[in-house]
Amino acid sequence: MRRAFAYVLDWYLASVVASIPVLLIYGMESGKTGSPQSLSEMSLSSGITAGILAILFIAIYYVVIPTKVNKGQTLGKRLLSIKVVNNDGSDVNLFTMIKRELLGVMIVEGALVCSGDYFRQIIHMFTSDNIYGLIIKLGFAISIISILIMLVSKEKRMIHDFIGNTKVIEVEK
Numbered sequence: 001m002r003r004a005f006a007y008v009l010d011w012y013l014a015s016v017v018a019s020i021p022v023l024l025i026y027g028m029e030s031g032k033t034g035s036p037q038s039l040s041e042m043s044l045s046s047g048i049t050a051g052i053l054a055i056l057f058i059a060i061y062y063v064v065i066p067t068k069v070n071k072g073q074t075l076g077k078r079l080l081s082i083k084v085v086n087n088d089g090s091d092v093n094l095f096t097m098i099k100r101e102l103l104g105v106m107i108v109e110g111a112l113v114c115s116g117d118y119f120r121q122i123i124h125m126f127t128s129d130n131i132y133g134l135i136i137k138l139g140f141a142i143s144i145i146s147i148l149i150m151l152v153s154k155e156k157r158m159i160h161d162f163i164g165n166t167k168v169i170e171v172e173k
Contacts, residue, residue: 002080003156003168007112009076014061015114021053039121051122055106058115062105063097073171081173087165100164109146109160111139 019035026036029046039047066072072083072092084092084100092100102115110116116139124132146159157167 002082002170006074006076006080006082009079010062010074011113013075014058017057017061018054018114018118021057022050025050025053038124039118040125044125047125048122051118054118055115058106058113058118059098059102062101062115063094067092067094067097077168081171082168083171084166084168087161087167089169092164092166096164096166100160100166104160104163108163109139109143109158111136111143 022039023035025046026042027033029042030036036042039051041047042050062074066074066077066084070078070083072085077083084097086092086096105113106115106119110119120132120135120139123135142159150156150158155167161167
């Protein structure tokens with residue numbers, strides 16, 4: 001249950017952080033305040049730039065902070081006393097978190113995180129609506145399977161944990 005609450009808190013915080021470059025670029029380009037519904041409301045170059053910067057900001061939150069600042073913890077995980085470790089229990093490193101978060105969470109699962117949404121929107125700028133729709137459906141299917149795997153597995157690992165060779169553990173407060 002802690003993992004689910006940490007996920008919600010981290011999702012919200014990462015979404016706010018990721019929206020900063022999107023709002024700034026959208027505002028500079030359109031002269032409007034507020035947030036675009038999608039990156040495609042901007043010019044191709046602005047949309048791609050905003051999307052890449054949003055993903056970079058998210059990577060700092062999910063990859064850099066847990067490896068360089070909080071030893072396996074985002075703010076949500078820290079507040080809920082859980083952390084990501086290697087499957088052998090050792091501390092995660094930058095490469096491990098890149099595999100786990102960028103490959104596993106953003107690209108493979110992708111449906112339940114804002115980085116996956118920005119990644120899909122960038123792809124959509126170069127592909128058809130049909131391909132975009134298929135990618136969304138596939139991401140949701142993989143995300144649901146990942147959640148089911150976590151619910152039935154002894155160690156409560158998700159697909160991104162298997163990709164990164166990690167697990168989430170409780171820590172003392």
